[in-house]
Each structure stands twice: as C-alpha cells, then as structure tokens.
Amino acid sequence: MHVLVNAATSADGKLSSRRREQIAISGPADFDRVDSLRADSDAVMVGIGTVLADDPHLTVNESTSVAREERGDPSHPARVVADSRARTPSDARIVDDAATTYLLVSEAAPTDRIKALRETGAEVIVAGEERVALPEALSELESREIERLMVEGGGELIFSLFEAGLVDKLSVFVGPLVIGGREAPTLADGEGFVDGFPDLSLESVERIDAGVLLRWRVRP
Numbered sequence: 429m430h431v432l433v434n435a436a437t438s439a440d441g442k443l444s445s446r447r448r449e450q451i452a453i454s455g456p457a458d459f460d461r462v463d464s465l466r467a468d469s470d471a472v473m474v475g476i477g478t479v480l481a482d483d484p485h486l487t488v489n490e491s492t493s494v495a496r497e498e499r500g501d502p503s504h505p506a507r508v509v510a511d512s513r514a515r516t517p518s519d520a521r522i523v524d525d526a527a528t529t530y531l532l533v534s535e536a537a538p539t540d541r542i543k544a545l546r547e548t549g550a551e552v553i554v555a556g557e558e559r560v561a562l563p564e565a566l567s568e569l570e571s572r573e574i575e576r577l578m579v580e581g582g583g584e585l586i587f588s589l590f591e592a593g594l595v596d597k598l599s600v601f602v603g604p605l606v607i608g609g610r611e612a613p614t615l616a617d618g619e620g621f622v623d624g625f626p627d628l629s630l631e632s633v634e635r636i637d638a639g640v641l642l643r644w645r646v647r648p
C-alpha cells in the first residue's frame with residue numbers, strides 16, 4: 429500500500445486552533461489540489477478527533493466524481509476512520525451513503541456502538557486491543573483493494589502512522605497565518621519522537637495561493 433499524508437498548517441505548524449474547530453488554512457488552489465489527491469486515491473483516512481471536530485465528508489467535487497466514474501472507479505474514494513471506541517456519530521457525514529466507509533475500531537469498542545454504526549452501512553474492521561493497530565488495519569484495507577491511501581489528519585493519527593513506519597509521502601501546505609497555542613493540534617502530536625526521527629527527503633517546493641506547498645518522501 430502507498431500512504432500519502434496531506435495536511436495544511438499555519439506558519440507555526442498548527443492544524444487548527446486550541447478550540448479544534450476547522451480553519452480554512454488552504455486557499456482555493458490548494459483545495460483544488462486536495463480534490464485531485466482524493467480523486468487519485470482509493471481511500472481517504474482521518475482520525476476520530478477530526479470527525480468529531482470537523483464532521484468531514486471527504487468526497488470529491490462533482491466534475492471529479494464524473495471523471496472517476498468514466499475511468500471505472502467508484503464516484504468517490506472510500507472513507508476510513510481510525511476510531512478505537514466506535515465514537516463516530518451515527519449521523520456523521522462520513523457514514524452517509526455517498527461512498528463506502530470503513531471504520532477501524534479496537535476490541536475495546538462497545539458492541540452496541542459497533543451495531544449502530546454497521547446499521548449506517550459502514551463496514552467495521554476490528555484491529556488492536558485498546559487502540560487501532562494501524563499495521564494490521566491497513567493490511568485489512570489492502571485486502572479490500574485499497575492500494576493508494578491518502579491521510580488528511582489529524583495530528584494524533586499522523587504521528588502514529590509515522591511511528592509505525594507506514595508513511596511513504598508527506599505533503600504540507602503552509603499557509604500565511606500564525607495560530608499559536610500549546611494546546612492547538614500540530615502536524616504530528618502523540619508522544620513525539622526523542623530519537624529515530626522519520627527522515628524526509630524534500631521533493632519539491634511550490635508557491636500556491638498565499639502559501640507554500642512542501643512535498644517530502646519518507647526515506648525507508
């Protein structure tokens with residue numbers, strides 16, 4: 429499987445403010461680029477923190493979905509949530525019928541929540557005891573023909589993917605604002621590394637909207 433992490437940060441590396449509300453950091457050209465990345469992916473993944481904060485839909489634009497259909501792909505990529513305790517609300521946009529949704533949960537997820545989420549039509553995949561075991565969960569997705577996975581955040585999930593050595597590429601749009609705040613989410617949160625830092629190789633730097641797009645490859 430090929431895993432691309434894409435996110436937008438402020439100049440000081442924040443994904444959002446301390447209120448954890450969605451902030452439009454990208455401009456129109458960057459949102460178009462994100463749409464293209466989604467269109468070229470088999471699935472788009474976020475963590476439950478992002479679902480609860482943003483209620484994302486993770487679909488592609490109308491014209492993009494027509495192009496996907498013309499080449500024989502589903503109208504939209506599948507959607508994936510890392511959701512250890514099955515906290516995704518049953519009325520969340522991510523479990524509507526626009527696209528296939530996979531909910532990755534752990535064995536600690538309450539059975540009544542799993543049942544409720546299955547009733548939305550989502551496929552629930554159990555991997556890990558207390559927290560989603562990402563290597564196992566991504567193998568399960570691969571067995572469902574998901575080869576190109578795009579991850580949009582948030583910071584906890586992105587850190588765990590790096591920690592597990594599962595990221596191939598990282599693209600970051602750095603927008604023209606400072607958010608600040610020690611409690612505000614950053615690109616990679618979690619425990620943080622003290623050694624064995626992921627080693628990135630810079631592939632390109634591009635001015636886009638009023639910011640800059642950095643593309644990195646993760647060295648094996």
Ligand SMILES: NC(=O)C1=CN([C@@H]2O[C@H](COP(=O)(O)OP(=O)(O)OC[C@H]3O[C@@H](n4cnc5c(N)ncnc54)[C@H](O)[C@@H]3O)[C@@H](O)[C@H]2O)C=CC1
Pocket residue numbers: 434435436437442443444445447448449450451453474475476477478479481482510511512513559560561562580581582583584585586588589613617
């Ligand atoms: N600017 C941007 O590009 C983006 C910004 N965001 C922002 O990020 C914030 C949400 O980020 P976070 O709170 O960090 O939440 P997150 O979206 O990274 O979800 C983290 C949660 O996922 C669950 N999870 C299950 N298995 C896990 C594992 N193995 N490793 C890590 N987490 C696992 C845990 O419950 C954990 O608390 C929101 O404020 C949202 O607006 C989110 C996506 C993109």
Ligand SMILES: Nc1nc(O)c(N)c(N[C@@H]2O[C@H](COP(=O)(O)O)[C@@H](O)[C@H]2O)n1
Pocket residue numbers: 434435436450451452453454462474478482483484485486487580581
């Ligand atoms: N690329 C990017 N730039 C920003 O400025 C952002 N705030 C985000 N947020 C991500 O986009 C998701 C929303 O997706 P839908 O529009 O609902 O499909 C959100 O949940 C974040 O993952 N991304």
